[in-house]
Every structure is written in C-alpha cells, then in structure tokens.
Amino acid sequence: MLLVHRIPFPPNKGDKIRSYHLLKYLTQHYTVHLGTFVDDENDLQYIETVKQLCGESCFLYLNPMLAKLKSITALLANRPLSLDYYRSAAMRSWVRSVIKEKAIKKIVVFSSAMAQFVEAFPETRRVIDFVDVDSDKWLQYASKKVWPMSWLYHREAQTLLAYEKNLANGCDAALFVSQAEADLFKRLAPESTDKIGFFNNGVDVDYFSPGISSLNPYSPKDRVIVFTGAMDYWPNIDAVHWFSEQVFPAVRKQYQDALFYIVGTRPSEKVLQLANLPGVRVTGSVPDVRPYLAHADIVVAPLRIARGIQNKVLEAMAMAKTVVVSPQALEGIDALPGQELLVADNAIHFSTILLDLLMRENESIGIAARKKVETRYNWNDNLKNVDASLRSFMSN
Numbered sequence: 060m061l062l063v064h065r066i067p068f069p070p071n072k073g074d075k076i077r078s079y080h081l082l083k084y085l086t087q088h089y090t091v092h093l094g095t096f097v098d099d100e101n102d103l104q105y106i107e108t109v110k111q112l113c114g115e116s117c118f119l120y121l122n123p124m125l126a127k128l129k130s131i132t133a134l135l136a137n138r139p140l141s142l143d144y145y146r147s148a149a150m151r152s153w154v155r156s157v158i159k160e161k162a163i164k165k166i167v168v169f170s171s172a173m174a175q176f177v178e179a180f181p182e183t184r185r186v187i188d189f190v191d192v193d194s195d196k197w198l199q200y201a202s203k204k205v206w207p208m209s210w211l212y213h214r215e216a217q218t219l220l221a222y223e224k225n226l227a228n229g230c231d232a233a234l235f236v237s238q239a240e241a242d243l244f245k246r247l248a249p250e251s252t253d254k255i256g257f258f259n260n261g262v263d264v265d266y267f268s269p270g271i272s273s274l275n276p277y278s279p280k281d282r283v284i285v286f287t288g289a290m291d292y293w294p295n296i297d298a299v300h301w302f303s304e305q306v307f308p309a310v311r312k313q314y315q316d317a318l319f320y321i322v323g324t325r326p327s328e329k330v331l332q333l334a335n336l337p338g339v340r341v342t343g344s345v346p347d348v349r350p351y352l353a354h355a356d357i358v359v360a361p362l363r364i365a366r367g368i369q370n371k372v373l374e375a376m377a378m379a380k381t382v383v384v385s386p387q388a389l390e391g392i393d394a395l396p397g398q399e400l401l402v403a404d405n406a407i408h409f410s411t412i413l414l415d416l417l418m419r420e421n422e423s424i425g426i427a428a429r430k431k432v433e434t435r436y437n438w439n440d441n442l443k444n445v446d447a448s449l450r451s452f453m454s455n
Contacts, residue, residue, distance in 0.1 A: 060085065060165045061157060061183075062113075063173045064095035065145070076370055077190060077236065077260050078169050084442040085167065086112045092157050094150055094176065096121040115161065117153040121145070139219040141193070145172045158183070171219070174226050186232040191367035192244050194220035199364045203297065220247060227251040234445070236260055236367040237391035258445035259393075260368045261438030266349075267377035269429065273350035282317045282417055284310070285355040287348050287371050290326035290341075294364040298385075302361040302409070303333045309410035311338045314417055322351045352378045357416055360388040361409060367391055373436050376400065376428035381421055383412055393435050399427045 062085060064078060085091050092115040097103060110116050130144040154176045157163060168174045168187040177185060194216045201212035227233040227248050233255050235241040241257040248255075277283050286302070288295040299321050307319045317338055321330060324344040334341040345351065352358060358375040365387040372392060375382045382400045389402055396402040401416075401424065403409035 060089040060091050060167065061154070061161075061163045061177070062091050062093050062167045063154065063169065063176050064093060065170045065173055077188075080261065080438050080442065081167075081169065081188065081445075082109070083112065084445070088446070089165070090114045092116065092161060092163070094154055094157070095119075096145065096147075096150075098123055098126075115157055117150065117157075119147060119150055133218075137218060139172075139222055140215055141172045141219055142175050142222070146175070151176055155179075168230075171223050171226055174230075178229075181229065185230045186234065187226055187230045188234045189223065189227075189240075189244070190236050192223070192235070192240055192247070193366070194223055194247075195243065196364070196366045199366075200293070203364065224248045224251070227254060230254065232256060232451075234258060239391045240367055259436060259441045260370060260373065261436050261441045262370075262373045262377045262432050263438065264377050264429075264433055267352075267374045269353065269379040269425075271349055271353060271378075273347070273353055275354040276345075276350050277318070277320075277354055280316060282314055283320055283355045284317065284357045284359055284413065285320040285322060285351055286359050286361070287351065287375075288323045290321065290323040290330045290343075294362055295323065296327055296330055297364060298360070298362045299330060299333060301363060301406075302359065303336055303339050305406040306361065306409045306413070307336075307338065309406075310413050310417070313414055317417065320351060320355070322348060348374075349378065352380060355380065356420070357413060358382045359409075359413075360384040361403075362388040365390060372400070373432055376425075377432040377436075379422075379425035379429040381416060381424045382428065383409065383416075385409075394428070394431055399424065399431045 062082060064082065082093065091113050093113040094117045096119050098121040106118050126144045129146060130140040133140045133143040158180055164183055166177050166183050166185045168177060168185065171189055171193060174187055197212050197216035197219060201209045201216060204212060224247065228251050231254065233251060235244060235257040237257055237259060241255050245252045245255050286299055290296065303319060310317050319339050321333065321341045322345055326341050326343055331341055333339045352375055358380045360369055360372050360382065362369065362385050368391040369388050372382055372384055372388055383403055384400055386402060386404050394400050401412050403412050
C-alpha cells in the first residue's frame with residue numbers, strides 16, 4: 060500500500076494526531092510505503108521512528124515561507140493555492156517510481172492537497188481522508204476578512220471545493236473526521252454520496268489522564284483559565300484575541316487573581332502582544348501540555364471559526380476538566396452540553412459561565428467528560444471502524 064501523507068508526526072501534536080494514528084494502524088495491517096512532507100524542524104527528530112514503521116519512505120522538508128510564495132502561481136490558473144503550496148516534482152517522481160517498482164494497487168491519501176501526486180493512477184484503489192471540508196473553512200475565513208483577503212479566501216473556497224468534488228468522484232472512498240463533516244460534504248457533492256463516510260478521532264486516554272503526576276506550572280493562589288493550541292493558526296489566534304478582549308476583562312474585574320494562559324507553539328506577534336493585557340500569559344512552546352491542563356481551573360475553546368473535531372477539546376475532556384466551548388468548537392463532538400461540557404454562544408454568556416464556575420467548582424462535568432471520551436473517542440475502537448471501510452473499498 061502507498062500512503063501519501065501531509066505530515067504524520069509527532070503523535071501528540073495538534074492536527075498531526077489523526078495522521079499519525081492512521082499511519083500506525085495501517086502499518087499493522089499492510090506494508091506501507093510513505094511519502095510525506097516535514098514543515099517543522101522540531102519534527103526531524105521523529106523521522107527515524109516513522110521510517111521504522113514503513114517499507115519505502117520519502118521525507119521532504121517543506122519551507123512554509125517558500126511554499127507560500129510558490130502557491131501564488133495558482134492565481135495564474137484555475138487552481139487552489141493549497142495545491143501549489145505542496146507542489147513538488149521530487150515527491151511526484153518518488154510516488155511514480157514506488158507505484159511502478161512495488162506494483163502498488165492500493166493508495167491512501169491524507170488531505171486533499173496530497174491527492175495531486177496520485178491523480179495519474181486511476182487504475183489503483185484510492186481512498187482519501189479529507190479530515191475536514193477545507194473549502195468551507197476558507198469560506199469562513201473570507202467572512203471574517205476585508206478585501207483583498209476576503210476575495211482571496213473566497214476564491215480559495217470556490218476552487219478548492221471544485222477540486223474536492225472531483226477528488227471524491229474519482230476516488231473509491233472519501234472519509235471525514237465526523238458525521239457532521241461527512242453530512243456537509245454530502246450536501247456539497249451529492250453525486251458522491253455513496254462513497255462518503257467518516258471515522259472519529261480518538262484520544263490516548265492513558266497519556267491524557269487526570270491521574271498523571273506533574274508539577275504545577277501555576278502559582279497555587281491563581282485561578283487559571285487555559286487555552287491550548289498551535290498559536291500560528293489563524294482560528295486559534297482569532298479565538299484567544301476575542302476571548303482576551305471581549306470575555307476575560309469581565310472575569311478579571313471580579314477576580315483579580317484570575318489568569319488566562321495561552322499555551323501553544325509558535326505564537327504570532329498578535330498573540331504575543333496579548334501578554335500586555337492584565338492577567339493574560341503567553342507561554343509559547345512547552346515540553347508537555349498536560350500539566351497546564353491538569354492544574355487549570357477551567358479549559359476554554361472559544362473558537363469562532365472551526366471545522367471537524369477539535370482535538371484540544373477532547374484532550375481536556377480526557378483529563379476530566381470542565382471545558383467551556385463555543386458552538387463552533389462543539390461541532391462534530393458527541394458531547395452533551397450542560398453535562399459533559401458547557402457551551403457559550405457570546406461574550407456575555409462566556410463570562411457568566413466562567414464566573415459561576417470560579418465561584419462554584421463543578422467536578423461532575425469533568426468526570427462525565429472523561430467517561431465520554433473513554434467510550435466514544437477511543438483510538439482502538441475508532442480505527443476498528445475504519446478498517447471495515449478500508450477493506451470494503453480496497454478489497455480488489
């Protein structure tokens with residue numbers, strides 16, 4: 060089997076979690092030849108570990124700045140910028156040679172942008188894990204920006220949707236991260252309904268466990284609200300900026316010892332500037348996010364733009380924390396509002412819930428959240444579910 064992957068490691072880092080677990084699962088059932096990119100120098104340490112899981116492999120370093128410049132060429136044609144961002148003659152050549160030399164008949168593609176490398180092999184059995192409906196995410200971006208970025212993002216949404224629809228029509232199966240994402244794409248591409256399915260993400264419940272022993276990164280007297288995530292990712296940047304300016308001041312006014320911790324890699328300049336606000340702390344990259352979750356009073360996910368399933372929410376739930384989310388962050392997660400997490404749909408609602416929690420801790424929500432993750436978001440169970448889809452579509 061050939062697996063054409065965007066970035067499959069490390070196993071407990073943001074959007075790479077699903078890709079890593081899918082890779083690991085496939086290598087337990089097939090001989091997998093892996094073609095992938097590395098866009099973070101910190102990930103170079105994992106290459107040898109991943110290589111040992113695979114047969115033939117190709118790792119190409121992707122410079123994000125150069126890739127952005129390269130993507131501009133798509134403006135001269137009717138192509139999504141996302142495709143040109145990952146365009147690579149070296150990857151195309153490696154894929155072609157592996158398919159020929161290994162007589163590859165089965166291909167799994169992770170994310171739409173990687174499908175360009177296997178389009179020339181329609182005789183193979185191809186399954187694509189779209190994860191999210193990325194075109195819809197770009198449409199959400201467009202609604203939050205002003206011209207010319209609104210035009211650019213709207214163009215990306217249109218061109219990428221056309222590409223996604225063509226991919227689904229040409230592949231043997233199109234998988235997504237949740238029932239909600241699959242249903243959305245069925246509405247957008249009804250001609251491919253019979254090929255569309257999903258498998259949920261999971262959480263390593265032994266790793267993200269309320270029972271871990273860790274040093275408290277906070278002062279014992281602090282009341283801590285925490286957000287975790289990659290802080291160069293625009294939806295996360297937008298979320299913490301909105302929360303810091305529109306929600307947290309009301310909390311801080313009543314509780315002078317309340318702190319809002321923003322924990323995540325590569326904070327943008329806009330995020331770093333938030334540390335100038337009273338009670339806001341920006342950590343940057345940390346060696347282990349779990350202590351920041353374990354010792355926080357409340358975890359928040361105030362995203363205003365989101366697609367798919369938010370791993371940050373599932374991880375906090377797994378650690379039995381009370382999580383307060385926006386409706387957008389809840390989408391795709393099978394959790395009962397009011398029982399397994401709390402939902403706030405505007406700034407006033409958010410601050411009201413947080414003030415109530417700081418006054419009266421509610422441990423029952425965290426306990427119920429942990430149980431939901433154990434039963435609904437277990438990697439072993441969910442990857443067993445995807446096995447049926449893969450074998451059904453790839454049996455010939």
